[in-house]
Amino acid sequence: KNSFPQRVAVIGTGYVGLGTAGLLAHIGYQVTGIDIDPAKIAQLQRGEVPIHEPGLEGLLAGQEERLTWTTSYEAITEADVIFICVGTPPGPDGTPNLNYVTSAAASLAPFLNGHAQIIVNKSTVPIGTGDYVQRLLEDHSPNFDETRHRVVSNPEFLREGTALSDSLYPDRLVMGGHPDAVDYLARLYAPLIEQTFVPPAGTPRPDSYTRPAVVRTTLQSAEMIKYAANAFLALKISFANEIGGLCERVGADIQEVSTGIGFDGRIGHRFLQAGLGWGGSCFGKDTQGLISAGREHSYAMPILQAAIDVNYRQRQLVIDKLIRHLKSLKGKRITVLGMAFKPNTDDLRDAPAHDLIARLTQLGAVVTAHDPVAMPRASREWAHLTYTAAADAATALVRADAVIIATEWDEYVQLNWSELVGTMRRPLIIDARNILRDALPAQVEQIGREAAHYQPEQ
Numbered sequence: 001k002n003s004f005p006q007r008v009a010v011i012g013t014g015y016v017g018l019g020t021a022g023l024l025a026h027i028g029y030q031v032t033g034i035d036i037d038p039a040k041i042a043q044l045q046r047g048e049v050p051i052h053e054p055g056l057e058g059l060l061a062g063q064e065e066r067l068t069w070t071t072s073y074e075a076i077t078e079a080d081v082i083f084i085c086v087g088t089p090p091g092p093d094g095t096p097n098l099n100y101v102t103s104a105a106a107s108l109a110p111f112l113n114g115h116a117q118i119i120v121n122k123s124t125v126p127i128g129t130g131d132y133v134q135r136l137l138e139d140h141s142p143n144f145d146e147t148r149h150r151v152v153s154n155p156e157f158l159r160e161g162t163a164l165s166d167s168l169y170p171d172r173l174v175m176g177g178h179p180d181a182v183d184y185l186a187r188l189y190a191p192l193i194e195q196t197f198v199p200p201a202g203t204p205r206p207d208s209y210t211r212p213a214v215v216r217t218t219l220q221s222a223e224m225i226k227y228a229a230n231a232f233l234a235l236k237i238s239f240a241n242e243i244g245g246l247c248e249r250v251g252a253d254i255q256e257v258s259t260g261i262g263f264d265g266r267i268g269h270r271f272l273q274a275g276l277g278w279g280g281s282c283f284g285k286d287t288q289g290l291i292s293a294g295r296e297h298s299y300a301m302p303i304l305q306a307a308i309d310v311n312y313r314q315r316q317l318v319i320d321k322l323i324r325h326l327k328s329l330k331g332k333r334i335t336v337l338g339m340a341f342k343p344n345t346d347d348l349r350d351a352p353a354h355d356l357i358a359r360l361t362q363l364g365a366v367v368t369a370h371d372p373v374a375m376p377r378a379s380r381e382w383a384h385l386t387y388t389a390a391a392d393a394a395t396a397l398v399r400a401d402a403v404i405i406a407t408e409w410d411e412y413v414q415l416n417w418s419e420l421v422g423t424m425r426r427p428l429i430i431d432a433r434n435i436l437r438d439a440l441p442a443q444v445e446q447i448g449r450e451a452a453h454y455q456p457e458q
């Protein structure tokens, strides 16, 4: 039966699961999305998408015939390929929590049957988890047969905010595991590898794009590739921030410096944007995850530790800048523009704005915050913080002593800054994402660049 995959089950309906399910349905497979959260499944059945991700709603909406949602694991019986896309949130010591992976594997195992079924792990998991999942399947499935049921690691490299085009037009597909199982998964991905699918409306194939590299590895290497890729990107950002700090002190401009070094093909321009550093659910967790893995083997990873330290120092440097200008923050009205950890998402995990708001209120400031999409989520998830949510960016600026741009939403670039600065009590902009550059009124402090035309108060 089935030398060619047809039916797919996707466990987990977060960014990775929803993207994977939508993509595979679009390519033409019969997909069942499974989640243990009945509220999320009910939402998806009604055609609502539980997260904010550009284009996702459109991609899922066209697929009713090929894409169904359920809380029951029974669909596993029919599936040729089963994707595990559940979260691995960091525990208190920074190591990823594998509870969801463990329970997904244990729950799917009883439904494995006699035909070849590949279990693909897309969640970011510590090296060795693939083998662990295989053992769980063995323990929980009466039908387990290691020649038919194989685990493949197929890490996901999509970014939030651009998840769809990242998964439709990836740089590479990494597949680690037994060669037969990898071949089978490669057959499932054939339309993606050959780029023979019709691009969905709203996510056209970029002109320069041809097709992804296919990287076949062992299970362990694939698992390591995911961590190493994220750690390297995190490193690049922290490197830019570390050099940026020195730039400021010696009168250089980090934006010019990044541009200059990025033209060296060995370095590249991407992920050298200095500013508030990284947030989100991945870079912090994955750098910590590697350090913890090292520790288990008594192996120190000083470069990664330094990247983490530099990253979180950036948040304090922004506060230091404010204090330099305003002396005391007590009673000062500070506006934070942008709460999500990056634009085009409402994800608040490890967002720099969180730490800024917390620190500002601790120092006695009165904080107003705004975000184009994340405010409803913030009112639930950041209920412990004290700030006033502003209806729009312009209102947020009225009578402010300073504004910090914490997320580089396009809408903030487009604001009529010269006019809005006039409504502030003091014209102080801390452009912590370096987005305003030249189209500026005259009082901007950037990160990694000497105060730009700042006019001290009289």
Ligand code: UGA
Binding pocket: 124, 156, 157, 158, 159, 160, 161, 230, 233, 237, 270, 271, 272, 273, 274, 275, 276, 277, 278, 279, 280, 281, 282, 283, 341, 342
């Ligand atoms: C990251 C990786 O980029 C993805 O390849 C990976 O699949 C994903 O983690 C994951 O492991 O799931 P993501 O966290 O969604 O994706 O977002 P990024 O675009 O990588 O941004 C991360 C953070 O770095 C953001 O806070 C962003 O503002 C910051 N950043 C990014 C910089 O400060 N400077 C830069 O030059 C680039």
